[in-house]
Amino acid sequence: MLAVENLVAGYQGSRVLHGISFAVGAGEVVTLLGRNGMGKTTTVRAIMGLVPPTAGRIAFAGADVTGLPPHRIASRGIGLVPEGRQVFPTLTVEENLVATAANRAGGAPRWTLPEVLALFPRLAERRRAPGARLSGGEQQMLAIGRALMTNPRLLILDEATEGLAPIIRAEIWAVLARLRAEGQAILLIDKNLAALTRLADRHVVIEKGRVVWTGTSEALSAAPEVRDTYLHV
Known part of the structure; x- marks a missing residue:
């Protein structure tokens, strides 16, 4: 690929x-x-x-x-989760996700707004909050969700869990394991x-x-x- x-x-x-x-x-x-x-x-x-x-x-x-x-x-x-997350600070979680929505893999889109919010329940709870008010871990989840909303054929993550609390790291590793199991x-x-x-x-x-x-x-x-x-x- x-x-x-x-x-x-x-x-x-x-x-x-x-x-x-x-x-x-x-x-x-x-x-x-x-x-x-x-x-x-x-x-x-x-x-x-x-x-x-x-x-x-x-x-x-x-x-x-x-x-x-x-x-x-x-x-x-190619969907990128960049170092430093780079979420849109004044847009809400939902707006951040919708802003990047695309279907770059072709076929029926795997990742839609409901699917991403189900993958990250913390984001569903904060869907109306602006990006600037999220914790570092929530911002990283949002950055991953934003990349998934493009329905990428290849997902690239630069410093996937750097600087995050252990419980947040565990959640992100679990998500990545699920993505791998699904063939991402x-x-x-x-x-x-x-x-x-x-x-x-x-x-x-x-x-x-x-x-x-x-x-x-x-x-x-x-x-x-x-x-x-x-x-x-």
Whole structure:
């Protein structure tokens, strides 16, 4: 579904990514792992067209999307839950969700307003509240729900549970497990290795803008040297 090949990108002449390559198949959950500042968010931003690649290729659903503007990439069926959530602060929960509604996967839409509110009961309770009045965890739920309202073929989450209370994290991991069970393709960034190894099919470890290791959850669990070298602070 998503294929990233030899991706090079950066900011204002400073190179951050040095030939990143990986793929996400249909119905697959793949993680991007690495310490802070290693290029994970830049990779996501390059995939979404928010950072223009200087070399390499990005293909989605068999089509080359390298260098396309963000709205055209998103319209092909990629839903992004960005770092920092970025909900619309003055719109209500319901307005935030309706604002992004689309059917980018084709066919009958899986995710409608009632479905998303059922997935996140906390949002149903706060549906009339403006985004700015939600807690951090509620805002993250809203950001995920907003991305689902586009009915994406691929869902990308950058720092899925960072900084959230344990009970909220557990709710979000449960939602992601349900999405996986339903066949939703997911590309995921987070630091909770225990949760990630339970959820994901494969992991891609990035160090200083390069892929240094890839493998299954079983392989990662059996590779303490990878965790100690590339993932621990």
